[in-house]
Amino acid sequence: MKGVDSGLRENLQSFFSLDYPKFELIFSVADARDPACRLIEDLMDKNPGVDARLIIGAVEVGPNPKVNNMMRGYHQAKYDVTLISDSNVRVPANYLTVLMPDLDDETGVVSAVVSGQAPQGLGGRLEATFVNTFYARWMILGSALGFPMVIGKSMLFRRSVSARFGGIQNLSKFLAEDFMAGQAMMHLGLKIKHMRIPCPQVIGKHSFSDFWNRHVRWGRMRKVQSPLALFFEPVNGPIVSGLLGAFAAHKLFGVAFGTFFAAHVGFWFLNDLVVMSFLGAEIPYATPLFWLLREATSIPHWMHILSGNTVLWRGAKLKLQPGGTLAEPASAVARTA
Template identity: 35%
Template sequence: MLTVIVYFYALILGISLIHLAVSAVVTARRMKQKPDLKILNELKSLPRISILKPLKGIDDNLELNLRSFFELDYPDYELIFGLQNTDDPALPIVNKLMMAYPGVNARIVVENSEIGLNPKINNLHNMEKYIRGRYVLISDSNTQVKPEFLNYMLAAILKPDVGLVTATIRGIGAKKLAAIFENLHINTYVSPNVFVADALSGIPVVIGKSILISTQLLKRMGGFKAFKNFLAEDYLLGLKTKSLGLKVSTIPIMVDNVNIEWSLKRFINRHTRWAKIRRNMHIHHYFIESVSNPIALAVILALLLHNALGAGLLLLVTLVKMAHDIYLSRLMKSDLKWYHFFLTPVKDLLISILWFVPFISNTVNWRDNYFKIGKRSELRPLFN
């Protein structure tokens, strides 16, 4: 019986290493592609884009993050900042930037009305009535972009049958251990596997750091209120776009997710929350996902073999995975240091443990809001 189990894990480990190779090849091909801006030259004028910025508290480098959106090289856009109360510490920062950039069309919306359980959707819904653009960019507060960002996003959504565009996420700025874990995971697992999922299965994996959609399509979906009681509103926006016969496009233009001084508690909370979302969206995909962690599989195989061969395989797999992560980080032009990759096995083993959490808990904590999560990430009050 033990021999059968050993062969089984050896087979799964082989599949996992093949997945690493596919991830590297697909990501390399996608990162070489650059959106073509020629389509913008065919327009008499560029359409207005409304940028929605839901805010709550102070994220890492918040002022620099928001400043990058005041410095966009695009002729017609508006910034709408949403807060739920006037004592939010992000408000003085927004006011300071609005004074520093008087030529940028920007406004602040402070409303605490709630239409559902998703606090981000409540904030977006409060901003929705102020949208004046033909397109809407939903952009999280912990992101930075280059001045030409909107041009690339618009060029992608103007292609035939494209309904939604999202950009590639790159984690930057890590100084503390958990932030290094986070940026390692974003740059070497999350972003590459968005490309892999699209290339191999056509699954639109939309991550809500930066989403461009037409105002008309958003209204057709029922507006933000259609997602009021779901945690994975970004992913569901992608699925809804595809169900309406339109394409979701992930472009290899970076939106930088700034993670500097994370605590380990925050890292664990975020990834247990993400794991619970994925487990409740597609349980079969979630089981397949377990094959994508070769270091964890190699540890199990080494324990089963309990000999020098097992230890040697574990060392070899660890070195291969570290080399894979270094290669992908270079493709992403990450700011991770060479010595950060010695943390790869620790991070991967921690992620493998967190993978089991959704099978013993369905409670999520998001910005001090506690819910139970159900099918398709539907939220329910923790206490009825």
């Protein structure tokens, strides 16, 4: 955890309200001066019946700050089965009850498709649209094709199994430690599963530049982890595929270019509405507008992603290397991407 974002109290409270019979909560914060510490201590005071701990201090095992932040808590956890979750996730009370049965002996990680909830501001709306359409599509498609699609927002696994590849500290040189955890589990011959319900991520307020920078980071991560998939990403969107389809339909069958393109984009939008509905996302009247804006910005976004190999994350400028590893932080910057 780092800092207090909007909705953090409610997000953390949702973990105190889990109905699973036996569990402990561990909150990992790197710096004792982080205001999140007071909030966590307050929640622990108000929920005395829940076995919870605040663990302060990062252990420098590599350039990935999230892994460093988790190390103490990871090693001090009481139980073998571990759920790693981000602080912007707000879980339903039955979350562990639904997750746990999927973690059988043949399964390495149970992850989830994310559902973007409660967006605010233009950036927040675009973020929710991105998460609930494009990102969900990739997760579902990649998973169906057998790729280890794991996201760090919700990763359920056994530490005894992760010890077989050296534990999460062995993933600390990667930016996408979640994706690599999935890869490592696959190399152990274990399955990657997605839970039957989506993982609710509270998006909150974002500016347009927050949205833009965040997805440049995610995109550059995909660029070094799966460059071929990133190269073909524009085709997994209505505009490029619509232009290609309209051109072909016009040349081959004489169909009016504009008619085909409009029908294609409209049909794509309806499909995305189904995905959003499945994820339980809010669908306000302005949804088509945000959807169109998100799709229209996807090509310049993609070009920006291709143009570099550095990312801003948790106050540090990090350089990505082939294979998804991180060079040591080049310089600290004032804001988190």
